[in-house]
């Protein structure tokens with residue numbers, strides 16, 4: 001209780017790596033995930049994301065997008081029977097398209113492309129994730145940070161710039177399409193942001209952060225769960241039986257998920273394993 005009541009701010013703080021654009025104070029005030037202060041921008045973003053993306057109403061209204069994307073993924077994998085498929089690549093492309101359709105009502109990656117590495121956003125996210133995994137001397141000795149000895153911050157800022165250019169084009173297209181009446185009928189996350197009148201820098205950073213937060217996490221959890229199941233044939237058999245009992249036809253809907261209780265436990269277990277490191281990171285950052 002003491003942790004939650006007295007040390008909540010310290011424990012909810014995050015170390016902001018130098019490679020991220022949000023490290024600069026100019027951009028940090030716009031950040032959702034890395035904001036150093038709970039300022040007005042941060043509060044507005046939290047409210048916007050809660051209402052438009054994470055509320056139960058928003059989640060259930062997105063069900064049909066997720067179901068369509070899962071169907072496309074199954075068809076894609078089905079066509080490659082007998083061939084090697086890199087599950088992480090496929091899942092991360094599918095998750096990108098799910099988020100793309102939820103946020104800006106369009107696919108961002110072409111799943112049918114053999115390489116699955118197409119799409120500027122995919123390249124940017126991969127490069128950021130690669131950069132962030134390199135130990136950075138600026139994080140270990142912040143005094144040396146202005147020198148950016150490994151040029152990681154420079155590369156990180158270039159990627160942020162590329163991502164901003166991409167979002168700028170998408171936002172411009174949407175505004176123009178709305179004017180000539182060919183935009184999607186429904187209001188999506190992008191419309192909600194445009195309506196709120198958020199500054200351009202904030203929108204660019206928000207999109208980048210949401211895609212970073214949502215893509216690798218989801219594909220890692222699925223890849224880890226599959227790997228753990230392969231290592232545990234007894235558990236794999238239970239999952240296979242559960243799937244065979246619950247899913248009679250080829251089409252999977254979200255209503256099936258509630259009945260896949262054993263699979264859910266496996267995924268939760270792997271999520272805990274995957275993200276235990278994040279908790280350790282947070283505790284070490286806390287100024288207790």
Ligand code: HEM
Pocket residue numbers: 014032033034099209210211213214215217218221271275278282
């Ligand atoms: C299996 C998938 C996912 C896992 C395991 C996961 C895990 C996490 C964890 C552990 C944190 C907290 C990090 C910390 O406190 O330091 C976090 C934060 C966050 N996640 Fe996820 N996440 C997943 C999917 C998503 C998706 C799909 C989105 C949305 C697009 C998302 C958006 C966020 C955001 C915005 C935050 C920061 C929240 C804040 O600062 O208050 N995540 N996630």
